[in-house]
Amino acid sequence: MSAWFRLKIADLPFNELARRLRDGTLLLDLHPFVVRIRAPQAAVATALGKLYAHFPVQEADAFADFHIALRPGRGLRRWIRPQVSFEFDGKQAFKPLPEDQAYPMFEWGLNWCIAAHAHQFLILHAAVIERGGRAIIMPAPPGSGKSTLCAGLVSRGWRLLSDELALVHMETGLVHGMARPINLKNRSIEVIRRFQPGAAMSDPVNDTVKGTVALLGPPAESVSRVREAALPAHIVFPRYLADAPAAFVPADKTHSAMRVADEAFNYGIHGRRGFEALTALIDRCTCHEFAYGSLEEAIEAFEQLPGIPQ
Amino acid sequence: MLAYILEPSGRFLLHVWEEEALVFDTCSGDTHMLDPVATALVGRLGESGLDLPALQRWLDETFVLPDQQAASTLAEAALLNLRAIGLVRLVPLEDR
Numbered sequence: 001m002s003a004w005f006r007l008k009i010a011d012l013p014f015n016e017l018a019r020r021l022r023d024g025t026l027l028l029d030l031h032p033f034v035v036r037i038r039a040p041q042a043a044v045a046t047a048l049g050k051l052y053a054h055f056p057v058q059e060a061d062a063f064a065d066f067h068i069a070l071r072p073g074r075g076l077r078r079w080i081r082p083q084v085s086f087e088f089d090g091k092q093a094f095k096p097l098p099e100d101q102a103y104p105m106f107e108w109g110l111n112w113c114i115a116a117h118a119h120q121f122l123i124l125h126a127a128v129i130e131r132g133g134r135a136i137i138m139p140a141p142p143g144s145g146k147s148t149l150c151a152g153l154v155s156r157g158w159r160l161l162s163d164e165l166a167l168v169h170m171e172t173g174l175v176h177g178m179a180r181p182i183n184l185k186n187r188s189i190e191v192i193r194r195f196q197p198g199a200a201m202s203d204p205v206n207d208t209v210k211g212t213v214a215l216l217g218p219p220a221e222s223v224s225r226v227r228e229a230a231l232p233a234h235i236v237f238p239r240y241l242a243d244a245p246a247a248f249v250p251a252d253k254t255h256s257a258m259r260v261a262d263e264a265f266n267y268g269i270h271g272r273r274g275f276e277a278l279t280a281l282i283d284r285c286t287c288h289e290f291a292y293g294s295l296e297e298a299i300e301a302f303e304q305l306p307g308i309p310q
Numbered sequence: 311m312l313a314y315i316l317e318p319s320g321r322f323l324l325h326v327w328e329e330e331a332l333v334f335d336t337c338s339g340d341t342h343m344l345d346p347v348a349t350a351l352v353g354r355l356g357e358s359g360l361d362l363p364a365l366q367r368w369l370d371e372t373f374v375l376p377d378q379q380a381a382s383t384l385a386e387a388a389l390l391n392l393r394a395i396g397l398v399r400l401v402p403l404e405d406r
Contacts, residue, residue, distance in 0.1 A: 253328070261341055275341065
């Protein structure tokens, strides 16, 4: 195979994608990680084919950082209210879920694999977008409107690094992302459908622990530039407030640092190095609270952030 | 007579932003936030150990506070918190 040609998910006929998933020979390149996936469920093949179309795949014998399997239920659970289990390195990691939640379970389980093991990074529960090499990190608890805002900004030309996991390199301080699909929940699914008609989105799955969920495919350009890390420039704590005008309010660095630490999955594991990485991140960023009630206004406000090339 | 001194072992990492600070305890792994009064007291104690009246006087001269009682209350509360996290110790004046 030519060095310049990298096989992508979109290059695989559906039957071949489904076969690789059944056999556990699909190696998805989510720079900086490679994930081996075994998942016989047709819904997983459909979702991966649609949302990961632009991602490269590796040869079946290549090295994989994470070995994931979505196992169908055994015994009666194959037939009566069928279930799916998430396995990591051959061990069941979570309680089984209903089979129709197999694809969201893949996304959630993969997030856990990364957050629990990739300690070369300080890993934040945060969305990250970029323009002109400058990253905006948006840490926020669930329900704050982070993913909706991230989806809106990305649909208007910001590069997606991540919707869920900001990977801050412990040595360089640069932020990496995998440009994976954006998790939308409940009302935000319809909001983004209207905001970005025609966007690649998975079928909504109802009655999950997070309510109804759907995933939005990343732009091809974000995926093609996934190896480009970015320098953090701003930390924005977003909050959706119905009818609120979009406005940034300066946030002091000490409180911001504590909030970022609260949203970090592995700050406690890193000890002294974690503190140094955290304070270095806060030192190089301007911190803001950001309330918004309209996506259009929010996007306009982000265009005005200082230090971000137009 | 007792004096307040900073924990000298290098156990704590301190990072100051403007008037506030973050402190990391390398023994417990805990991170603490210091308010402006606590941050100022830590900065002052960095030079030498001092007893409570001296710290209160210094605080009163350094900050614009509503009255003398405020300096005393703020200093005591901040020192109590700093002792609770282990960053400040109380020692006999002659030992400092």
